[in-house]
Amino acid sequence: MSFKAPAEGVLLPPYRILDLTGPEAVFCGKLLADYGADVVKVEPPGGDPTRNKAPFIGDEVGIDRSSYFLFYNTNKRSVTIDIDTPKGQELFKKLAKTADVLIESFPVGHMESKGLGFDSLNAINPSLVMASVTPFGQTGPWSGYQSSDLISLAASGFMQITGDPDGPPLRQGNEQSHFPGAQYAAAAIMGALFYRDMQGGGGQHIDVSQQEAMIAYYTDAHPALAWMQRGENVTRVGTNSTLVIPLGAYPSSDGWISAGIITPREWENLSQWMYEVTGNEEILNDDYKGGNQDRAPFNDIITALVIDFTTRFTSEELFHQGQERNLVFIPVNTVSDLLVDPQLEASNFWFDIDHAEAGTLRYPLGVFDSEEVSPTTNPAPHLGQDNEAILCGELGLSQSELFSLRSQGVV
């Protein structure tokens, strides 16, 4: 077990974490690896399938060139073990004996079918924390359902509230469903390690359902409660929220700007500014004054007045001038805007990582900034690059044993 002091400037103890996840939870291991855990990606001998996922660096296909693989596997090491074979399973168990944590996202029952379920692993390593992230969890009538990013977005209801009211429910373009479950798993793993190492507890199994994690990621809309209380089905509202009015994305003279007026004071400031600029007294109507709910009956007319105002400015003007009046106007960015954003630049968000094939690229590792601790900056691993170091150096296999496993296709 690795409850040892982290290296200077590193947040996490060097916990050994075995990462067998697919896209459903690959971000969990990345988050822990970026902050100093020793995350070992266990890949099949042919490589993790996402190594073949487009787009590739320089649009050149190659198992070390997938932008997806490079992004989600920073700071991990790689061993190859075929856990579908008995020899591979034996080897994996040896590795599991040395591990603090195992993260997996196989279909429910898959690990058991390989003799690698929680009970079997717990018998050989009682302090192992195992986290399973699956679309619908380990139990319940839907636990055997197949999923994908789209299906998880649909099942959680996330899509029901994304997009235009007259259009179809929309998918978030960043494979959103792969974040909430993975992040909750990381928090639960930290809790389980705390329980084990600070409270004298043992290992345990953590069951995370993507569907539940995603429902927990939009509780300010709370469709189940709205149904229970009022028989209302919460649905899509387009670019303008119904939670707060006005709030949403509005056209500016050069693109889009988002804005949110939440406190009564903010409404005073905005309506005054709108009046100064447009000369339209309608906006000063007493009916519109008050908190965010008070304007709900006037959503359409207020939205039209807001657009008449925002289209007279550039997005950048509204962003900065709004702040001078204590109002929140926020730019609508694309990926290229993020890479040159002065705020991200100033707050240690980006870290350059050099990879033998991908070259030097900027990665967003600085989820938080600290003078005491920083993220580590190793690139995603080459396939099986740590086989020898881990299997021979740490597990004690001889070179000839490794050679034999290789020739049998186990490694």
Next chain:
Amino acid sequence: MSDPKKPLTGIRILELGPYVALPMTGRILASLGAEVIKVETNKVLDEMNFIPAWSRGGGQPEFQRAKKRITIDVRTPDGMEVFKELVKVSDVFMTNFRRNILDRWGIDFPELRRLRPDIILMWQTGLGGIGPYYTYKSYGILVQHMGGVSLMSGDEGEPPATINTSYSDYHTGVFQPVAIMGALLRRSLTGQPATMESSIFKSGAVTAGPSLLDYQSNGRLPRRIGNRDPNAAPHGVYQCLGQDRWCAIAVKTDMQWEAFCNVIGNPEWCRDQEFVSLESRLTNQDRLDQLVSDWASTQEAEDTMIRMQEAGVPASIVSQGKDLYESEHLKARAFYRSTPFYLAERERPAYEWDGKEGIAAANPPKLSESPMDYGDYSNIGEDNDYVFKEILGLSLTEIDRLTESQSLF
């Protein structure tokens, strides 16, 4: 022991701040066993009490359960004294106020460190506590636009595809417990505390994901492809019978395609050359989507999902509130549970609000040995006596005096 140890038993966390991300962080840590003391004031209530879903009991129980909720007006000298006494007995202080506001109130991180040398500080803001926008105010629901996600969703030329929720807040809310627990473990191993600065903007921008690398290496911005997928077809949501009823279907492999065709009754078009391989289905997906839509428009959404899943095709209804509330699956996992809540009223202090019964989501992770506590739900200020008397040792007379002067109000 009647009260078995939880992961964070013995850890005390002081929370100061409204909205979503910070309270969510506190809820997770509280459910893992930390004593989380949430500082609020009746004089300036969290606006989130008044947005439509929340004023009727949504959100607040999810984010505030399992905490000790107290009222201190930190803008008063007496209130500030009490606040500082709490800092001295806390392991973690976390806040989401910007520096100009903290300065105005006299909350200064180096001074907190002097009061409690090993305290861990988590300072969360909207856009960033340092850097050019450090004084800027923001709201998490808008940061879905700033972080790049809304312009990589939906279709080309359409307005930013917006989700009606505080998108980036949730990412921040779950990142922070990981960092805080890491810092607590590190402190116990090295004796060193840490100060961490996080922002909703940064958490949101991380989720822009691999497209950040694609842009750097290939100069390409994410294509907005709606509900389509470069590696699956048919892939989308299809409108079924009923009001706003949709079923999502994702067919990736040839085996799934075969199963899909069987479920829809093997119409002749399934055998068209246009749809014979994934590649051809992708090329001809406009026609394919039209044919699937025509079929789906005569079907029940839930029935479609069940038949597809039984045949091994990934499919799901687009869940509405009714589906979630009545879901046998979520019931079997005890996901939604009953909770009290309080009907928020601007003109009255929280202790005069009416109590009601609603539901709240359980913490998603299920830990087999140290389960996360659903926890009790206190109203704002309900734990004043416990915290001021039992923890700080103030006398009841003193508490009364400070309450009357509105320092502890």
